[in-house]
Amino acid sequence: MEPLIQHTTPHSLAADGLAVGYDQREIIHDLSVRIPTGKITVIVGANACGKSTLLKTLARLLKPSRGSVLLDGKSIQQIPTREVATKLGLLPQSPTAPEGITVADLVGRGRYPRTRWIRQWSKEDDAAVAEAMTSTDVLSIADRPIDELSGGQRQRVWIAMALAQDTDILLLDEPTTFLDLTHQFEVLDLLVDLNKSDDRTIVLVLHDLNQACRFGDHLIAMKDGAIVAEGNPSEVITEDVVQDVFGLAVKVVPDPVAGTPMVVPIGRxxxxxxxxxxxxxxxxxxxxxxxxxxxxxxxxxxxxxxxxMDNP
Structure with a gap:
């Protein structure tokens, strides 16, 4: 399906010399990275390594103590909030919705950054919301309250809301958490569809290394607030890197379906x-x-x- 809204100039996202922490405790140390434009980038690493902290900082939810996040080459802290929201969308972990709100109302809230008191709701907004709900396959449940939906349906609705912002860059923090295996693949397949349809830049945090390898174009492996390795999945996910990042002995073999690296833990x-x-x-x-x-x-x-036998 051809997107109703065409993106002309892709926006770039990068970090330069980042230092970020909480309550005087530094989590990320002197980190620099360039997010590939038009690709799916997956951030992986052990718990508390700084994955979500990096994503929140890229989305301007956290302010670095040193360094800067660069959106189109300009410090994101110097760009007005509404302008940032028209270029970059974020789906945080475990988002919450107002009680009783319907699917259509929640998805429509994604258009708020593009509306002002002098610009009321328009046909363009209707088109963006319809396209977002169609892409995520939630148009048929537009009138249903969010509270009545399954976990997989809710996650698709939240993604639809982020899509309705019509941003070139989409950040997602563990979008498959709490979903069963079928719904995990539904969400990840959807992200690939979105990326292929209009070269949307997607950055997400995942725990499952095999899913990261299968669905990611570019992987960033983190440990103790720093980047250990980044690049193509086949370059990043090696037995040595997994041992270093996760402290786990593994065998890395070709995925029999996708041909991407597949991590098989050895264990005891x-x-x-x-x-x-x-x-x-x-x-x-x-x-x-x-x-x-x-x-x-x-x-x-x-x-x-x-x-x-005896003879007779």
Whole structure:
């Protein structure tokens, strides 16, 4: 489907020398990064490594103590809030909606940054909301209250609201959290569709490394508030990097479906060696019969079964 609203000049997003923290505790240290325009970038790393902190700082929810976030080459702190909201959309973790609000009303709120008292709701706003709900497959439930929806439906509605902002850059913080496997893939497939339809720049935080490799064009691996590796999934997700970032021994093999790197944790149990050892132990534990006893048993069986017939 052709997008109703065409994006002409892609916006760029970068960070230069960032230092960010909470309550005098620095989480991100001297971090610089350039987000690839028109690609899907996935930020991965262990808990408390700074993934969400980086995303919030890129979205201007957090102010760095040093360094700057650059939107189109200009410090995001110097750009008016409404202007930022027309270029960059954010879906935070576990967003909440007013009680009783319907799908259409919530998605429509994504247009607020583009409306002013001198510019009332227009046909362009209607088109943007309709396109957002159509793209996320929530148009059929437009009149339903958010409270009545499943987790996967709610997440699609929140994404629709972010899309209704009509921004070139979309940031999502763990959009698959609390969703079952089917709904996780629905959301991630949707993001790929959005990226391919209009070269939208998408940045998201994910915990699942295999999903990050399958759906991401560009990966950023973080540890202790710094970037350890970034680039193509096949370059970033190696056994050494996973061991360094997560402290976990793994095997990295080709995904049989997508061909992207697939991470298989080794762990301390249920490896091939463990299964082989278990089978051998079970075999060794079986009762053993001496050769002589086996010969006697065979002779007795033959005598009972193969006895020649007596001549008349």
């Amino acid at each position: 149990h249920t490896t091939v060696q463990d299964k082989t050892l278990q089978d051998k132990t079970e075999q060794d534990a079986r009762p053993r019969t001496s050769p002589a006893a086996a010969a006697l048993a065979a002779s007795a069986a033959a005598n009972g079964v193969c006895r020649p």
